[in-house]
Amino acid sequence: MDFDLTELQILLLNSAEKFLEKEVKNLIREIEKSDSGYSPELWRKMAELGWLGIVFPEKYGGIEGDFTDLVLLVEEMGKALFPGPFAATLISGLAILEYGKEIQKDQFLPDLIAGNSLIASALLLPDPAMGAITMDEKIVIKDDHFIISGTRLFVPFAHVADWLLYSADTDQGPVILLIDNKTPGITTTCMDSIGANKPCEIILEDVVVPISSLLGEMGQGTRIVNKLQSWGALTESAYITGMLEQVVKMTVEYAKEREQFEKKIGTFQAIQHKCSDMITDVDQSKLLTYEAAWKLSHKMPATIDISMAKSWASDASRRVSFMGVMLHGGNGVSEEYDMQLYFRRAKSSEVTFGDGDFHREIIAQELGLQG
């Protein structure tokens, strides 16, 4: 049993804290107003720090860390509301590492790790009940090409991504394709979101890609999607944990300063007990996330653990950020205070890679409960 970080992890976090304080503080406000929502310069600096290679083998330029290292780093990013597709790109890279052919690994991983290439996963089909679908879903294999039409939603940062990991169902089973985002026939629309996390709609119309775009084998698509989902859920849990730690910190600092009725409001038990509930919620989220990451790092089954982490983090995200706003009173709803930034992003993170209900259904199945 060991709840401590390793020396290397402490070093990583110290440098992350400094870097994020210097480079990322308030960036979210700028980026929210910009079209790209992402800073190539920042990306290059992160590559220099080795962050983009944190979970990859040395031979591709990585530093061979594990999921615990990744989760710790993403947690730090959450504290700073780091904007940009960091985790999204890394999990795409992990899919290539685990399922790609040697030639694909050589083609994609060094570029990704050097910060020259963003890869976004395009997995979610639109729900016809939620709006009209203008592009019929189609994928045909002709000669040595795939011809693809379809719509994918909530593709993170697709408007600046170089490559897409695109999932589709063929008559030979589900597949994942690595598609050059500059291929003719792709239309990308970046949607305004509560969380400034730049979810995109992409529409593919008769997009032609070579057969070599296939990641892994024909029919492996669902398995790869599931992997991407669980890595995504885990990293999102870590991001939420970091965000909420910051929310608690800001709230406690505020409660120690703010005076009403000639007293610091932090002396009131009504405030203290809410703060206690907030930090308990966050600690639960944190330990569940760490345990899931530890299991993944040791190649143990972690489906239930990841869903426990994300279901808890998702709901804590809503509860804790809401309470943070409440305890800030009028300042909590003011644009000038940072609290509203966290409150908004908390909602996006809550529903990204599955909300609480979604993951509880997975937990129920893992417990042997039959729907």
Added chain:
Amino acid sequence: MDFSFSPQEEQFRQRVIDFFQANIELGNGAKKEWSSGMGYGPNCWEILSKIGEKGWLCPTWPKQYGGQELSYMYRYIVMEQMHFFLNIYSTVGAGMAGPVILSHGSQEQKDRFLLPIANGEIEFALGYSESQAGSDLAALAIKVDDKEDHFLINGSKLFNTRAHYAQYHWLGARTAMTKPKFKGISLFIVDLKTPGITISPIWTVGGTRTNEIFYDNVKVPKDAIVGEMNRGFYYILEALDYERISTVGGLKRDFDELLEYVKKTGKDKNALIRQKLACLATEIESARLFALRVAWMLNRDQIPNYEAAMLKMLVSEIEQKMLNTSMQIFGAYCQLQKGSKWSQLEGSFERSYRDSLENMITRGTSEIMRNVIAQRGLGLPRG
């Protein structure tokens, strides 16, 4: 980070489980006695002495006093399995009185009490609460007069569970009128058979017996005092630091029973029920991690404070929530008590539902735990 037991700890854990499985009938008998609300019966005493024989009741203690000189993680492992198999996860002697005697008691007290505690032969009733001293423990008023060759005690105690079968009272009493109040409290070990002591039962909503204890001119010998005069409140707080491990062993057992019930009755077709059970499983796992964190801190001589408060609050509140959920799942049948042919799972959850209230009160209410988390954990100022 590492969330697993070491190979040695894992081996030990297996040995503990094997022990309880080999003594399963005795253990079930003990659990039944305990769950009747009457506390220790003959089966409890017998299994405690068997655990004591192994040196597992106080595994962290020196060998001369019946311990094994093992680290706290081993104590956690025993407690978790005791909780699972017996519902009793520690004795008051092993968890609170013993450690204080070990660090502040006289040599005579050590020689007299420690071995019997470690052997599971004696038990202490905590003598802290009074009618006017609950969360504000320093307000306790039971009065001790120093009469040169003995102490004379007068007053009363409330909610002193275990007094009807424990041999000794672990008594917090007022030895001086001071300001602040906590500086005039001392700790005593009193033989509960001493003339002048009357123990009268009080029944909880959960059907558990606790007691009101009256001291009417009770004479106790001078060597009954533990440590220094007027330092009792510090020892009481210190003892709380020793006894901060909670486990989810019992909670997990009951949850698994509920899970099986839901599967067997086909109630898992209901998505609402699946959601609730999945949420509980998540909460129980988070509480288990909190418990391990506290054990790990103790293991490396760190004093957990807000972490322990969080654990205590969480375990008792999740227990209540689990029982509440089971009641919802049983629907109208939940109200039926043991004995009715329509009661579910022999009405055991009905009884536990009532009994679980107590855990949120005893050893510090959830509200007090929230104060501790806010003030010690987050550094919020006292009002």
